[in-house]
Amino acid sequence: MKVLVIGSGGREHALCYKLAQSKRVSKIYCAPGNGGTSSIAENVNINPKDIELLLSFAKTNSIDLTVVGPEDPLVSGIVDRFEEEGLRIFGPRMEGAILEGSKIYSKEFMKKYHIPTGKYRSFKNLEEALKGLDEFLYPLVIKADGLCLGKGVVICQSEEEAKKSIKDMMSEKVFGSAGENIIIEEFLTGIETSLLCLVSNGKIIPLESARDYKKIYDGDLGPNTGGVGCFSPNPALTRDILKEIDRTVLQNIKIGLEEEGIDYKGILFIGLMLTEDGPKVLEFNVRFGDPETEVVLPRLESDIADIFQKTIDGTIRKEDLKWSDKCCVTVVATSEGYPKKYEKGKEISGVENLDKELILFHNGTKIVNGKLLTDGGRVLSVTCLGENFEKARKKVYNGIGKIYFQGMKYRNDIADI
Structure with a gap:
């Protein structure tokens, strides 16, 4: 079978990597792909975004x-459009994708169907939002309603910082139309975890757990990013906690999807905070996470093409x-300046020196005149499977130390557990 993967990041490289292992797949296309997918x-x-x-x-x-x-x-309805033409496509339709497309809708869905989450208020007016700050303690979280490539979330430590963030989003439009409406949310403390689930025919089947690192600097300091490191499985997700998540979160999501008449097929990514009061949902994403995909899929031993087909057909089972x-x-090796301004086009060297047991996923690269160049804020994800975290992370850091491009940065404390 011939498969088309849409996207250009590390997630898409990981998807291509796993599809290439399938005996059913004879040809893979990636649109637009990157310097790694081309191999x-x-x-x-x-x-x-060009659906037609x-x-x-x-x-x-x-x-x-x-x-x-x-x-x-x-969110723009690519699944609806492909299905109209009788084509098989993996992912939720527009009606389900709004769970990520609008954080306000997502929060209202959680509230309506008793899915535990943090206290919040949504605002469509700048002055009301500024007044709304009085209802929250610091730190607090401000989120743009729409899609911002994982960067529309600001943790504010003070009133001054919160007011600036609100004005940046709603008045200065730093995130364009995505920040016209916002959410102010309580800051939850605990252990953050990621749970990717297959959803199909009324079933929600969790994949293996993971934990990503959002902050750019060691010790979880600095601004949020799209994710600069990850590991799987997440030891914090014990069997008892998974049972509680199933009871309080997954079962209520199932009820909500059914009540709303949403025939959801695809991946539902649930961002969770394991608080003293139990698991609480931070956000929903309607696709594979990045960098979670880079650590979950290498651990998958099943044929991913079969999994996609069965999810579409509604026959997928946990077994x-x-x-x-x-x-x-x-x-993840990042460009200097990321997640703010950074330069592209820096030549990358040393990837040919990596040990064979390492998996190198390209996030933002391109090949020009035979040279591998940086082409994004997140550039490369150096990945390794190991008997334990200590062995895996040691090999990863030995490998990433062999790579070089001007301004290259990375955290030194990923999976230091």
Whole structure:
């Protein structure tokens, strides 16, 4: 079968990597792909947001299955459009994708269906939002309603910082239309964890757990990023806690989807905080997480093409998912200045010196005249499976130390547990 993967990051490289291991897959295309996907897929220069061009490509090239990586095309209705033309595509329709497309809708969904989450208020007016700060203690969280590539969340330590963040989003429009409406939310403390789930035919089936690192600097300091490191499994998700999450979160999500008439098929990413009062949901994403995908998929022993097909058909079962007992760690090399302004086009060297047991996922790279160059804020994810976290992270850090590009940065405390 021929598969089209949509997207250009480390998540999409990991998807291509796993699809390439399937006996059912004969050809992989990646639109637009990156410098790493080009070694296992044919990169196609189509913007992930150009739904009609992607549709035309899929029809012209007799694509058997399309897998959507990023959230933008999902929220814009790419699944609805492909299904209208009779094409098989993995991901939720627009009606389900709003769970990520609007944080206000997502929070209202949680409240309506008794899914534990933090106290919040939504605002569509600048002055009301500024007054609303009086209802919260510090630190607090301010979120843009729409899609911001994982950067529309600001943790504010003071009233001055909170007012500036609100004005930046609502008045200065630093996130464009995505910040016209905002949420002010209580800051939850505890252990953060990521749970990716397959959703199909009224079933929610968790994948193996993971924990990502959002802050740019060691010790969880600095601004939020799209994620600069990750490991799987997450030891904090014990069997008892998973049972509690199933009872208080997953079962209520199922009820909510049914009550709202949402026929959800695809991945539902649940960001959780394990608080003293129990697990609470931070956010929903409607696609594979990044960098979670880079540590979860290497541990998957089942044929991922079969999993995608069964999810679409509504026949997927928990027993279809077989996992390695090994631990997996990834550390992301970033461009200097990320998550703010950074330069692209820096030549990358040393990747040819990595040990064979390391997996190198490309996040933001391109090949120009035979040279591998940086092409994003997150550049490379150095990944390794190991018998335990200590062995895996040691190999990862030995490997990342062999890579060089001007201004390269990375955290030194990923999976130091």
